[in-house]
Amino acid sequence: xxxxxxxxxxxxxxxxxxxxxxxxxxxxxxxxxxxxxxxxxxxxxxxxxxxxxxxxxxxxxxxxxxxxxxxxxxxxxxxxxxxxxxxxxxxxxxxxxxxxxxxxxxxxxxxxxxxxxxxxxxxxxxxxxxxxxxxxxxxxxxxxxxxxxxxxxxxxxxxxxxxxxxxxxxxxxxxxxxxxxxxxxxxxxxxxxxxxxxxxxxxxxxxxxxxxxxxxxxxxxxxxxxxxxxxxxxxxxxxxxxxxxxxxxxxxxxxxxxxxxxxxxxxxxxxxxxxxxxxxxxxxxxxxxxxxxxxxxxxxxxxxxxxxxxxxxxxxxxxxxxxxxxxxxxxxxxxxxxxxxxxxxxxxxxxxxxxxxxxxxxxxxxxxxxxxxxxxxxxxxxxxxxxxxxxxxxxxxxxxxxxxxxxxxxxxxxxxxxxxxxxxxxxxxxxxxxxxxxxxxxxxxxxxxxxxxxxxxxxxxxxxxxxxxxxxxxxxxxxxxxxxxxxxxxxxxxxxxxxxxxxxxxxxx
Amino acid sequence: xxxxxxxxxxxxxxxxxxxxxxxxxxxxxxxxxxxxxxxxxxxxxxxxxxxxxxxxxxxxxxxxxxxxxxxxxxxxxxxxxxxxxxxxxxxxxxxxxxxxxxxxxxxxxxxxxxxxxxxxxxxxxxxxxxxxxxxxxxxxxxxxxxxxxxxxxxxxxxxxxxxxxxxxxxxxxxxxxxxxxxxxx
Numbered sequence: 001x002x003x004x005x006x007x008x009x010x011x012x013x014x015x016x017x018x019x020x021x022x023x024x025x026x027x028x029x030x031x032x033x034x035x036x037x038x039x040x041x042x043x044x045x046x047x048x049x050x051x052x053x054x055x056x057x058x059x060x061x062x063x064x065x066x067x068x069x070x071x072x073x074x075x076x077x078x079x080x081x082x083x084x085x086x087x088x089x090x091x092x093x094x095x096x097x098x099x100x101x102x103x104x105x106x107x108x109x110x111x112x113x114x115x116x117x118x119x120x121x122x123x124x125x126x127x128x129x130x131x132x133x134x135x136x137x138x139x140x141x142x143x144x145x146x147x148x149x150x151x152x153x154x155x156x157x158x159x160x161x162x163x164x165x166x167x168x169x170x171x172x173x174x175x176x177x178x179x180x181x182x183x184x185x186x187x188x189x190x191x192x193x194x195x196x197x198x199x200x201x202x203x204x205x206x207x208x209x210x211x212x213x214x215x216x217x218x219x220x221x222x223x224x225x226x227x228x229x230x231x232x233x234x235x236x237x238x239x240x241x242x243x244x245x246x247x248x249x250x251x252x253x254x255x256x257x258x259x260x261x262x263x264x265x266x267x268x269x270x271x272x273x274x275x276x277x278x279x280x281x282x283x284x285x286x287x288x289x290x291x292x293x294x295x296x297x298x299x300x301x302x303x304x305x306x307x308x309x310x311x312x313x314x315x316x317x318x319x320x321x322x323x324x325x326x327x328x329x330x331x332x333x334x335x336x337x338x339x340x341x342x343x344x345x346x347x348x349x350x351x352x353x354x355x356x357x358x359x360x361x362x363x364x365x366x367x368x369x370x371x372x373x374x375x376x377x378x379x380x381x382x383x384x385x386x387x388x389x390x391x392x393x394x395x396x397x398x399x400x401x402x403x404x405x406x407x408x409x410x411x412x413x414x415x416x417x418x419x420x421x422x423x424x425x426x427x428x429x430x431x432x433x434x435x436x437x438x439x440x441x442x443x444x445x446x447x448x449x450x451x452x453x454x455x456x457x458x459x460x461x462x463x464x465x466x467x468x469x470x471x472x473x474x475x476x477x478x479x480x481x482x483x484x485x486x487x488x489x490x491x492x493x494x495x496x497x498x499x500x501x502x503x504x505x506x507x508x509x
Numbered sequence: 510x511x512x513x514x515x516x517x518x519x520x521x522x523x524x525x526x527x528x529x530x531x532x533x534x535x536x537x538x539x540x541x542x543x544x545x546x547x548x549x550x551x552x553x554x555x556x557x558x559x560x561x562x563x564x565x566x567x568x569x570x571x572x573x574x575x576x577x578x579x580x581x582x583x584x585x586x587x588x589x590x591x592x593x594x595x596x597x598x599x600x601x602x603x604x605x606x607x608x609x610x611x612x613x614x615x616x617x618x619x620x621x622x623x624x625x626x627x628x629x630x631x632x633x634x635x636x637x638x639x640x641x642x643x644x645x646x647x648x649x650x651x652x653x654x655x656x657x658x659x660x661x662x663x664x665x666x667x668x669x670x671x672x673x674x675x676x677x678x679x680x681x682x683x684x685x686x687x688x689x690x691x692x693x694x
Binding site: 065067072073079081085097104 | 570574654663679682
């Protein structure tokens with residue numbers, strides 16, 4: 001993505017900093033800024049609205065008093081006129097019955113509470129140990145790589161050069177399986193077990209990242225060794241979330257480089273219209289960041305496809321064809337066909353979205369690229385699932401946990417907007433490129449607009465409104481109202497439950 | 510407006526008894542006739558006694574994939590064996606159309622799921638229903654569990670089987686009943 005694409009619409013650097021463009025006086029910098037902020041705000045609102053709607057449905061549609069009866073008498077759709085649809089319908093009805101039966105049996109089972117509790121505590125302890133172990137391993141490996149870097153990279157072989165990357169990828173591959181094994185101790189309902197699994201994998205990735213960043217903290221101060229570190233960064237084309245934080249780091253390091261040294265060349269802004277690629281520009285860290293994100297997305301896509309092909313397809317082929325000449329039955333024992341991994345796929349989607357949110361401020365066309373990638377990967381995975389995966393043994397409806405996934409998405413959205421907000425508020429934009437060049441801070445475009453374009457009383461009102469004395473009581477009011485609403489909703493839920501119990505007892509009389 | 514199949518009185522009577530309009534009744538007549546053109550005359554003014562065997566009814570595209578088609582035909586046919594006259598045919602599609610009210614549909618649904626015609630849905634009826642719905646893929650223990658749960662949930666008078674009142678009380682509250690118990694023709 002160097003070269004021509006660098007100067008295209010794809011990236012931040014294309015937009016110049018004229019206040020208005022063309023005869024419509026389209027305020028380019030303002031619009032860029034507002035579009036960025038607006039997209040993020042809109043995303044927040046959508047996620048929260050979906051969560052509220054899901055919460056509503058779960059509360060209202062929870063009427064389980066005629067569960068089995070309705071399944072029996074209203075599940076067949078009399079409008080079906082096509083044999084394939086009929087087959088699918090039969091299969092889905094069977095699955096639905098089996099799921100309901102499993103839930104019923106779960107609720108009837110009597111458990112040995114103490115043993116279960118002990119096992120669960122033990123499982124959590126093991127999971128914590130794994131997390132701590134992986135964090136320490138990363139810390140250790142990063143320190144070692146710094147040592148290598150100081151001694152010059154040429155002295156070591158491929159493993160030492162890519163050690164950190166490989167270690168992080170391997171951890172990302174093996175720890176989730178380990179968590180899976182641990183969770184068999186816990187004996188939860190599959191839906192709850194899935195949530196624990198997701199939570200642990202999430203914690204694993206976050207923990208790895210933070211350990212990585214902390215281990216590198218010292219490096220920021222020692223600007224001298226910044227260059228070999230940057231080369232190391234460039235080699236990291238590995239997995240998911242690590243990249244996010246690495247790039248966030250990238251930005252901070254680039255800022256350091258700007259302060260450190262390179263004074264941008266004198267860029268003449270010729271009055272004649274020149275092809276953007278020819279205009280000499282100063283170094284443009286935003287474009288670098290944008291490129292990094294696009295590279296990240298592409299490499300993530302490739303990794304996913306290759307993992308599917310190798311992990312699922314080759315494995316299925318191997319099991320199918322070598323079953324005849326192998327000692328033990330491959331299909332039942334190890335390795336057998338792979339199950340459809342719900343947690344891995346959901347996490348992949350959520351992290352991918354986080355990357356897009358982070359990168360879209362710097363590379364405006366990133367969402368478009370991602371839409372394309374999502375389309376292709378959907379078809380590929382659809383084929384892979386049909387052809388190589390088997391369903392899980394215990395049947396359950398993963399879509400009932402909608403709110404949980406939405407909550408994770410919300411958290412990731414919040415995390416991904418932090419770097420962008422940080423850069424808007426505290427890092428000066430590049431000298432020469434992008435819509436905000438020349439200003440000390442990006443959000444000054446708003447104050448400029450306020451000064452020039454709106455009547456003066458507006459500016460005064462704004463000045464009064466942003467007085468801290470007014471904002472603090474407002475925040476306090478919001479906190480109090482959140483607390484109040486939470487309390488009332490809890491009491492309503494309890495009242496609801498009481499009424500249902502009464503209804504049940506009246507019917508059983 | 511000129512049609513020679515029915516007398517005007519007959520058409521009015523059909524319009525009163527079913528939820529269909531004139532046009533729909535005529536269209537349904539032609540569908541009925543298409544099942545066996547040699548058996549069904551084009552002139553119904555003298556009320557001919559024509560019955561189509563169940564095999565022809567059960568092979569209609571709207572019914573052929575339905576696991577309960579035999580019961581549906583039996584419930585609506587005069588002789589109880591699934592052989593339907595034109596009146597039965599119109600009656601059946603009228604009840605199953607979207608214009609029929611919920612109570613009427615519940616009544617006929619009860620009759621359809623009552624396999625042994627004893628005015629109660631007992632455990633054996635439930636077992637047959639489940640097996641038809643899952644094409645015998647559940648184990649006998651699972652089938653038994655499901656049937657017991659259904660009786661536990663819906664049986665209000667505690668006689669171990671579902672009467673019409675029990676069934677109606679349960680099905681009226683179902684959110685999907687109207688949309689699934691519906692055939693469009």
